[in-house]
Amino acid sequence: MDTAVPSSSRPELAPHVRLTFDRARDRHVLLGPESVAILNRTGADILGLCNGQRTVSEIVQELQGRYNRVVDDEVQQFLARLVAKRYVEISHG
Amino acid sequence: MDRPFGLLAELTYRCPLSCAYCSNPLNLADYGDELTTAEWQRVLAEAQELGVLQLHLSGGEPLQRRDVVEIVNSANELGLYTNLITSALGLSRRRAEQLRAAGLDHVQISIQANEPAVSDRIAGTPSFERKIEAARMVKELGWPLTVNVVLHRHNIDRVADMLRLAEELKADRIELANTQYYGWAWRNRAALLPSKAQLERAEAAVRAARVRLQGRMDVIYVLPDYYSQYPKPCMGGWGKRQLTVVPNGDVLPCPAAHALPLPRASVREDSLAWIWTESALFQRFRGTDWMPDPCRSCSRREIDFGGCRCQAFQLTGDAARTDPVCHLSPDHGIVAKTVQAANEGTRPTEGVLIPRRYRGHAR
Numbered sequence: 515m516d517t518a519v520p521s522s523s524r525p526e527l528a529p530h531v532r533l534t535f536d537r538a539r540d541r542h543v544l545l546g547p548e549s550v551a552i553l554n555r556t557g558a559d560i561l562g563l564c565n566g567q568r569t570v571s572e573i574v575q576e577l578q579g580r581y582n583r584v585v586d587d588e589v590q591q592f593l594a595r596l597v598a599k600r601y602v603e604i605s606h607g
Numbered sequence: 608m609d610r611p612f613g614l615l616a617e618l619t620y621r622c623p624l625s626c627a628y629c630s631n632p633l634n635l636a637d638y639g640d641e642l643t644t645a646e647w648q649r650v651l652a653e654a655q656e657l658g659v660l661q662l663h664l665s666g667g668e669p670l671q672r673r674d675v676v677e678i679v680n681s682a683n684e685l686g687l688y689t690n691l692i693t694s695a696l697g698l699s700r701r702r703a704e705q706l707r708a709a710g711l712d713h714v715q716i717s718i719q720a721n722e723p724a725v726s727d728r729i730a731g732t733p734s735f736e737r738k739i740e741a742a743r744m745v746k747e748l749g750w751p752l753t754v755n756v757v758l759h760r761h762n763i764d765r766v767a768d769m770l771r772l773a774e775e776l777k778a779d780r781i782e783l784a785n786t787q788y789y790g791w792a793w794r795n796r797a798a799l800l801p802s803k804a805q806l807e808r809a810e811a812a813v814r815a816a817r818v819r820l821q822g823r824m825d826v827i828y829v830l831p832d833y834y835s836q837y838p839k840p841c842m843g844g845w846g847k848r849q850l851t852v853v854p855n856g857d858v859l860p861c862p863a864a865h866a867l868p869l870p871r872a873s874v875r876e877d878s879l880a881w882i883w884t885e886s887a888l889f890q891r892f893r894g895t896d897w898m899p900d901p902c903r904s905c906s907r908r909e910i911d912f913g914g915c916r917c918q919a920f921q922l923t924g925d926a927a928r929t930d931p932v933c934h935l936s937p938d939h940g941i942v943a944k945t946v947q948a949a950n951e952g953t954r955p956t957e958g959v960l961i962p963r964r965y966r967g968h969a970r
Binding site for chain 2: 547
């Protein structure tokens with residue numbers, strides 16, 4: 515399922531999901547009911563910026579300041595996948 | 608070597624229900640000498656160190672342990688994601704609030720059917736109304752809720768209704784898992800195994816619900832492996848992703864492995880890290896080197912890992928054989944015959960179930 519994540523929306527982690535650093539594996543992980551998602555660095559950075567305040571465009575801008583190769587599409591597709599799994603919630607406007 | 612993601616902590620085998628499909632071992636009295644609070648706390652710390660991220664608190668009924676709040680609190684301090692797998696009997700509002708404050712992340716409540724009389728009959732005790740009340744309270748307290756249903760011949764025709772009930776309870780997930788034939792369930796296999804027609808109806812109901820509930824509720828459906836072409840990838844591989852600690856501190860690669868003729872491993876004698884990496888028990892079926900043919904040369908050997916060792920043992924007496932569920936197994940006839948018998952017109956839909964009564968000594 516593909517859920518559109520508009521660039522004006524403000525994503526945040528769902529309340530039952532936890533973003534944490536796993537020292538044993540040296541990776542960020544996303545924990546939810548009966549699930550573990552191991553994140554790459556970009557994924558962890560995107561989620562670290564999802565606080566329900568920043569819009570998707572602001573997150574993209576912020577990341578472009580850190581690396582020089584972040585495209586809107588990449589961020590939006592990543593978030594859309596997590597919205598479909600209900601790990602991320604978005605509020606509009 | 609892989610690190611484990613999940614620890615299934617079977618805190619006690621004491622249970623107020625007497626389900627005929629119980630997969631706990633037959634000789635429950637052997638597990639009465641339960642780990643203490645301090646021992647569990649040590650196990651959790653060792654598990655976290657080893658890489659465990661998810662803790663599944665189960666049993667029996669984990670709420671029968673008076674120290675469950677303390678255990679959850681310790682797990683939460685270690686950063687583990689905590690799941691409580693419960694019948695809901697013993698989940699009073701006060702206890703629920705304490706668990707919430709201790710940081711419990713997720714609650715899974717079992718129901719046996721969508722109607723009080725049927726659910727209570729299968730559970731062997733009046734429990735349905737309390738389960739429903741507890742499920743509502745779980746949502747009210749802000750937890751994610753999973754409704755767990757073990758499916759079998761007596762309730763599988765109610766799948767559509769159980770999905771509607773879970774939806775009405777605003778569950779986030781429902782797990783519809785067909786019975787696995789271990790422990791007590793093995794005794795009741797003939798009365799539990801559904802027919803092919805029943806399964807087809809259930810699967811149609813699941814497909815329809817997935818469309819209707821998309822984005823609102825996850826519908827997890829676990830196939831009955833007797834009807835599958837290939838075996839289940841049991842535990843995602845032996846000693847690969849999960850481990851189980853049972854009430855007396857024995858450690859198992861899979862919760863059904865009590866019965867296998869393998870050397871024991873116990874947290875009362877060794878560290879969890881040593882047991883995971885070094886013990887003969889965890890090494891025995893790790894990887895693919897142990898495999899006989901047809902698994903050894905099969906392109907699916909890293910997909911289903913030869914299936915379930917416990918089932919191979921249960922059906923053939925040899926845990927190192929290919930799971931007879933696989934249509935390529937030389938022993939597949941055993942499963943085929945059982946399935947055929949479940950589909951004969953003479954087999955009643957609701958044969959007699961032998962309930963399990965907990966008769967271990969109370970601690």
